[in-house]
Amino acid sequence: MIKKGYTLIEVMVSLFIFFIIISLTLEFISYSMGLNMDLKGRSSDLINATIAIDFIQDKIRTGNIEPINNYNKDRLEILKTFDGSILYLKNGILRYSTDSQQITPNIDYVFVEKISNNLFKISVTTSMGKNYICYVGGGL
Amino acid sequence: MIKKGFTLIEVLLGIFIITILIPAFIDVDKVNIFMAKESENSYKMFLIASSICELYKNSSYYYEELSCQIYLNSSNELDQSIEMSLDKLRDDTNKRYKASLNFKLQDTGLYKLKIEVEDLLQGEKISLSCYK
16 A cells, blocks of 8 residues: 555644644743843943943043032033033933933933042943942043 | 673763753853943043042042042942042941042142042952143
């Protein structure tokens, strides 16, 4: 007898194996995507905090600044530079002087404290809830 | 008899190889996550070192020859002056980071501070020097 095609048992066993492999693959893909999203979030969060701190350090070192740390309408005003420009936080974006000058996104809170005549404490909280604090000395 | 298709052994072997490869891919992702955490940690260590430098540069104290260690979890624990920070953070060793400070008179009127921050959990180290 020439056997053609597959028996029902063979088809069912192969389907069973196929579905197991597919479900494992899908599970792996969703796990991997979750990890990658987490990784992307962590990296951009750190980069945003670094940019915010670097910008504030630069303003402190290159000119006389005056900390404000007050809410004014819909924005948190952080500091005023020697030329009267204001660094502020609006809609989670750190901005300088005007709304269009966006420094970095995903920042929740920034606080600049004057410790002594020439020493400032910067505190930056990102949207992921990470808090970065550093001291910086004024240049002038 | 002409053999077509796969035997059970071949199929099982294929599944076995796939199950070995999947954890290998997961491990690659875990390494990436670990590296991301490590870079965040390095940045925190850098903030501790640079903050100590700034505190020393802005203090009225000049240490000619002094080596000491302080223990802290973040730069937030530093006090508003280098003297108070050295005093406050010297004793509690149950912290994540250890900062070894080495003050030295480098030349006439030039004082050097070398800071080495060590992560006591991961063993990672960074060092930073500053002058005043």
